[in-house]
Amino acid sequence: MFDWPVVLAALPDFFRGLRVTLILLAIALATGFVLSIPLAMARVSKNKWLSMPVFVFTYIIRGTPLLVQMFMVYHGLAQFEWMRQSAVWFLFKDAWFCAWLVFSISTTAYTTEIFAGALRQTPSGELEAAQSLGMTKLQIYARILWPGALRRALPQYSNEVVGLMHATAVASTVTLVEITRVARDVYYNHLSVTDSFGVAAVFYFVLTFTVVGIFKLLEKRYLKHLNRKISGPVPAR
Amino acid sequence: MILHGYLPAILGGLKSTLSVAALSLLVACVFGLLGAAAKLSESRVAHWIADIYTTLIRGVPELLLMLLLFYGGQITINNLADRQGWGYIDINPFMAGVLVLGFIFGAYLTETFRAAILAIPQGQIEAGHAYGLRPLQVFSRIVLPQMIRHAIPGFTNNWLIMVKATALVSIIGLDDMVHRASLAASATREPFTFYATIAVVYLAITTVSLVCLHLVQKRFSLGVRKVDF
Numbered sequence: 001m002f003d004w005p006v007v008l009a010a011l012p013d014f015f016r017g018l019r020v021t022l023i024l025l026a027i028a029l030a031t032g033f034v035l036s037i038p039l040a041m042a043r044v045s046k047n048k049w050l051s052m053p054v055f056v057f058t059y060i061i062r063g064t065p066l067l068v069q070m071f072m073v074y075h076g077l078a079q080f081e082w083m084r085q086s087a088v089w090f091l092f093k094d095a096w097f098c099a100w101l102v103f104s105i106s107t108t109a110y111t112t113e114i115f116a117g118a119l120r121q122t123p124s125g126e127l128e129a130a131q132s133l134g135m136t137k138l139q140i141y142a143r144i145l146w147p148g149a150l151r152r153a154l155p156q157y158s159n160e161v162v163g164l165m166h167a168t169a170v171a172s173t174v175t176l177v178e179i180t181r182v183a184r185d186v187y188y189n190h191l192s193v194t195d196s197f198g199v200a201a202v203f204y205f206v207l208t209f210t211v212v213g214i215f216k217l218l219e220k221r222y223l224k225h226l227n228r229k230i231s232g233p234v235p236a237r
Numbered sequence: 238m239i240l241h242g243y244l245p246a247i248l249g250g251l252k253s254t255l256s257v258a259a260l261s262l263l264v265a266c267v268f269g270l271l272g273a274a275a276k277l278s279e280s281r282v283a284h285w286i287a288d289i290y291t292t293l294i295r296g297v298p299e300l301l302l303m304l305l306l307f308y309g310g311q312i313t314i315n316n317l318a319d320r321q322g323w324g325y326i327d328i329n330p331f332m333a334g335v336l337v338l339g340f341i342f343g344a345y346l347t348e349t350f351r352a353a354i355l356a357i358p359q360g361q362i363e364a365g366h367a368y369g370l371r372p373l374q375v376f377s378r379i380v381l382p383q384m385i386r387h388a389i390p391g392f393t394n395n396w397l398i399m400v401k402a403t404a405l406v407s408i409i410g411l412d413d414m415v416h417r418a419s420l421a422a423s424a425t426r427e428p429f430t431f432y433a434t435i436a437v438v439y440l441a442i443t444t445v446s447l448v449c450l451h452l453v454q455k456r457f458s459l460g461v462r463k464v465d466f
């Protein structure tokens with residue numbers, strides 16, 4: 001099935017690609033997680049001026065293809081003279097920066113909705129008990145709401161991590177040499193599907209089930225009291 | 238002039254975007270129903286094949302699967318054609334896109350349909366058999382009408398993801414909205430305008446789909462009492 005000399009020769013490139021995929025995943029995931037915490041709080045807020053803009057943001061990002069978002073930022077922004085004259089242009093010229101920006105915005109939108117959903121599922125008794133003890137709003141979030149919500153969000157968040165990892169394949173369209181790009185290059189050089197896309201599929205497969213495995217352990221640790229079934233990954237965008 | 242006169246071209250691309258999405262949904266439903274049937278059947282081999290199918294598809298990015306199945310399919314078919322002496326067959330990206338997307342999202346719909354079928358009380362299916370209905374009649378008269386209600390949320394999600402996934406088919410050469418937009422973008426040197434335009438069109442498709450599926454959901458939930466908190 002595999003032409004081993006070709007595969008072995010390409011393997012260092014695949015591992016370099018793996019590194020790029022993992023870095024993209026890590027930086028976007030970290031940014032998305034940090035931004036989603038305040039945004040999810042705004043999303044569940046009773047104040048329409050806080051919740052509406054966040055809803056519009058997540059709706060737009062989740063309603064448009066990631067590929068189009070990527071093209072808009074990486075190819076699109078060069079259209080504007082003021083953009084090319086601006087001080088930050090050197091950043092937007094860079095594929096790494098654009099990929100980080102687009103993936104971060106995308107995962108922020110999805111994660112915000114996941115976290116907001118988990119916050120809404122908080123049993124009202126917990127909130128009332130905290131209020132009756134005289135905790136401030138921030139204390140309630142930090143001590144009661146988030147510890148519960150982040151636990152409840154784990155299964156869906158693991159889907160998001162897998163989804164984002166698969167979404168990084170889109171970076172191959174803006175010159176970043178991650179796993180999918182390496183596979184395409186190997187394919188064009190050797191015209192062998194298994195040695196190129198097949199090997200890449202194995203890499204993604206192992207990555208996916210590593211992520212799923214890590215989250216299963218986390219769920220075992222943090223959702224022990226629920227003893228619930230663990231769900232599998234969902235499609236990327 | 239609006240979009241330098243490229244609007245009709247973009248809307249022409251919308252036609253192939255929507256037809257690929259709709260046809261792949263059809264193919265995905267077939268694979269999904271087959272997969273769900275296999276997962277719920279008593280045959281261990283069928284179970285095993287369906288498990289491999291859904292696990293493999295969910296472990297690999299759509300873009301890579303698309304490249305794998307597109308180039309792999311092309312080579313396989315041409316090897317076959319070569320042996321049969323049919324000459325070179327060029328696979329058109331439209332059919333390839335439909336089959337590949339259908340095959341990929343069939344795996345996700347397998348889970349949706351399986352859960353929807355499991356949500357129907359077993360007693361109803363047994364009652365159907367007891368009345369002497371044939372298996373196909375049980376499916377079409379008892380299972381199908383009720384599973385639609387349970388399947389709609391998962392179905393909606395998959396449809397929305399699939400519409401967006403058609404954008405990836407432009408990479409294997411489908412002449413869809415994204416492809417048209419990139420042609421217009423390089424001709425006019427206004428890429429942002431065109432990519433933003435198609436982003437708005439995708440958003441409109443999402444909005445219309447959500448509204449329509451909400452209506453379908455209401456129609457199929459007519460006999461169901463709502464829990465009032």
